[in-house]
Amino acid sequence: MNKFWLIALLFLSAATASCHRADDDPLDNVSSVPAADRPALQSCLAESDLPGNHWPARAGKARCWLSLPQSPSLGEIATLLKEPHGAVELERRYREILAEHYADPMHRDALFRAYSDFQTARGQQLADIWLSKSPGSAFAKLAKGDAALGAAWTARGGAYAAQTTDAQFAAMTEHLKVAVAFLRAASEAEPKLSPACVDLMDIGNMAGDPSLRDSAEQDCMKADPLSLHVNDMRLTARDPRWGGSFDELDRTVDEIRSHVAESPMLASLLSKGIGRRAYMQLEDQSTLLPIRSALESAASTAPDVFYLDKAGVVAMQADDYAKAGNYLSQAIRFAPDDVDVLINHAEWAVRTGNREQALSDLHHAQAQPDDCGCEDHAGIASALLELGQVRDGRLELQRATRNPDQRLWAMTSLCQSYFMGGFEREGALSCTSQFAAQFPDNSEALYLRALALYIVHDPAAKEFDSRFRLRADRNDPGQQKEIQQLDQFAQPGVRPGKK
Numbered sequence: 001m002n003k004f005w006l007i008a009l010l011f012l013s014a015a016t017a018s019c020h021r022a023d024d025d026p027l028d029n030v031s032s033v034p035a036a037d038r039p040a041l042q043s044c045l046a047e048s049d050l051p052g053n054h055w056p057a058r059a060g061k062a063r064c065w066l067s068l069p070q071s072p073s074l075g076e077i078a079t080l081l082k083e084p085h086g087a088v089e090l091e092r093r094y095r096e097i098l099a100e101h102y103a104d105p106m107h108r109d110a111l112f113r114a115y116s117d118f119q120t121a122r123g124q125q126l127a128d129i130w131l132s133k134s135p136g137s138a139f140a141k142l143a144k145g146d147a148a149l150g151a152a153w154t155a156r157g158g159a160y161a162a163q164t165t166d167a168q169f170a171a172m173t174e175h176l177k178v179a180v181a182f183l184r185a186a187s188e189a190e191p192k193l194s195p196a197c198v199d200l201m202d203i204g205n206m207a208g209d210p211s212l213r214d215s216a217e218q219d220c221m222k223a224d225p226l227s228l229h230v231n232d233m234r235l236t237a238r239d240p241r242w243g244g245s246f247d248e249l250d251r252t253v254d255e256i257r258s259h260v261a262e263s264p265m266l267a268s269l270l271s272k273g274i275g276r277r278a279y280m281q282l283e284d285q286s287t288l289l290p291i292r293s294a295l296e297s298a299a300s301t302a303p304d305v306f307y308l309d310k311a312g313v314v315a316m317q318a319d320d321y322a323k324a325g326n327y328l329s330q331a332i333r334f335a336p337d338d339v340d341v342l343i344n345h346a347e348w349a350v351r352t353g354n355r356e357q358a359l360s361d362l363h364h365a366q367a368q369p370d371d372c373g374c375e376d377h378a379g380i381a382s383a384l385l386e387l388g389q390v391r392d393g394r395l396e397l398q399r400a401t402r403n404p405d406q407r408l409w410a411m412t413s414l415c416q417s418y419f420m421g422g423f424e425r426e427g428a429l430s431c432t433s434q435f436a437a438q439f440p441d442n443s444e445a446l447y448l449r450a451l452a453l454y455i456v457h458d459p460a461a462k463e464f465d466s467r468f469r470l471r472a473d474r475n476d477p478g479q480q481k482e483i484q485q486l487d488q489f490a491q492p493g494v495r496p497g498k499k
Contacts, residue, residue, distance in 0.1 A: 026106040027061040027264070037068055040336065050308070050330045053300050056260045059267030063303040063334050066109055066228070066265065070117040077126050087133035087140075094139040098192060105226060105263050112229045115195045118143045119150025120369075138189035142196050145182030149199050151175040152206070157405070176203055180212075187219060194224035201233045205242050213237055226263035231256050235272050240280065249273050271298035275307045288314035299327055305335045313344055316351065324348050339365045343379045350387070358387060366396065378406050381413065390417060408442065411435045415448045428452045436464065443471040447482045454489035465490060 028045060030038045044064035049055060072080075072093060080086035094114060101111035117123045127147035130140040152175035156168050180203060187196040197220040204213025217237065220230040231252075238244035238252050250273050260267045278294035288295060292314045298307035312327035328348050331341045346361035365380050381396035394417055400410035415435050418428035429452055435442075436449040446468035453461035465486050472479045 027058060034071055041068060044333050047333050051326055055303055056267040058264045060303050062264035063268050065107060067334055068113055071113055074117050074122055074126055081129050081133060091134060091137055091139060108227055108263055108265060112195055115146055118146040123147055124151060138186045138193060141182045142186035142193055145179045145186060145196065146199055148175050148179035149203065152179060176207055179203060192223045194220055194227055194230055198229050198233050205236060226259055228265040228268060231266060231269055235269060239276060246273060246277060268303050271302035271304045271307050274298040274301060287317060289317055292318060303334060305331050309341050309344055316348055321352050337368055339368055339376045343376065343383055346383055378410060408439060412444050423455055425456060441471060443468055450486055
């Protein structure tokens with residue numbers, strides 16, 4: 001009798017354990033993640049989803065896995081490549097990652113995560129070193145091709161085509177030639193290396209080459225049809241702005257929806273049609289209020305960071321801070337290092353009276369590397385200056401001056417900061433001297449230089465004053481006030497204080 005009950009209890013325990021294992025969600029298993037990255041992932045997994053969402057089951061957890069950094073990191077790769085047999089070990093590591101990518105559909109991002117930083121400046125250098133040590137490696141060729149694509153995007157710049165020079169396009173084209181050659185070689189050697197065909201799809205869109213894009217898509221769908229990255233690039237190809245149509249976009253979203261149960265990460269793509277329609281209807285970019293309902297619909301349909309962030313922004317524009325906090329906290333949850341999201345979350349924190357949180361967000365944004373492709377030094381600077389953080393604000397403005405598209409604005413704001421809350425003689429004189437030298441025909445540069453020189457009683461002020469007046473727009477209210485201020489200084493014997 002005792003033996004019978006012992007056997008029964010053992011059977012029951014085994015059955016209970018078996019049921020428990022069956023109920024365990026593999027998305028909660030973080031054992032494959034480097035120890036340093038686990039706490040952030042576990043925090044994301046533990047956080048509740050957006051209130052009132054209509055996301056597919058487990059979509060939020062799956063999206064958490066997309067927030068992980070590159071593994072192996074560029075630092076690990078650099079260390080390995082310095083060792084005598086490091087390139088061999090790196091080859092072994094990447095072959096394991098390739099196998100894991102296809103063996104575990106719940107964590108299908110592993111392969112793409114292993115290549116996420118090669119487009120940065122440091123990643124480009126390491127790709128060259130890796131290829132020199134392993135010239136026959138498909139993995140090294142993919143790294144080189146991905147790095148060349150990053151160089152092409154850098155050469156082109158982020159402006160619209162109308163504001164992009166022929167020289168920029170020419171430099172982009174040369175980098176793309178290198179990228180295509182190495183990506184094709186990688187794909188031919190290892191057809192399951194789907195980041196290669198995704199990059200080729202991207203290049204097809206970027207260079208206006210539909211045949212390259214379509215052939216690469218066929219290769220991707222044959223090799224890795226459940227990949228979020230593959231399907232995200234497919235949606236880009238169907239975007240009306242890239243020559244597609246909303247009908248094509250909707251059909252592809254419906255197709256993706258049918259595979260979400262197999263690959264929960266795909267759920268993050270389900271709001272693309274809703275969101276992109278809304279943005280194409282928006283005429284005035286200064287406010288999102290006309291598309292508020294569409295943005296909220298997009299945010300409740302899928303855990304898409306961009307639309308969660310914008311739903312938070314439009315809620316703030318509508319003074320609905322409770323909703324804004326819900327949306328922005330989800331955006332932070334899934335993209336804790338995204339500079340744009342951090343800036344918007346900081347603005348929400350300021351408006352709700354949480355200055356400490358705002359500074360925490362902005363300092364975290366400041367800490368992101370300059371080559372992350374995510375920097376917004378101008379936005380960080382503006383937010384810091386509004387909070388009275390002048391030293392940190394100036395640091396960001398100095399970084400923003402390195403961007404040709406932002407240099408004029410950054411120099412203007414930087415020099416103006418030395419006149420805020422009192423005149424800072426040394427900084428104002430140095431900054432306005434550089435500003436006027438770099439932009440000799442800019443009215444604001446000439447005004448600030450004249451103002452600084454007048455304040456220190458330097459006779460050279462009159463020269464810059466005259467040059468400013470020749471270029472000033474007398475119909476502009478702001479420049480009218482600047483003229484009036486300089487008029488006071490120009491009167492003999494008058495030394496008014498700074499207004």
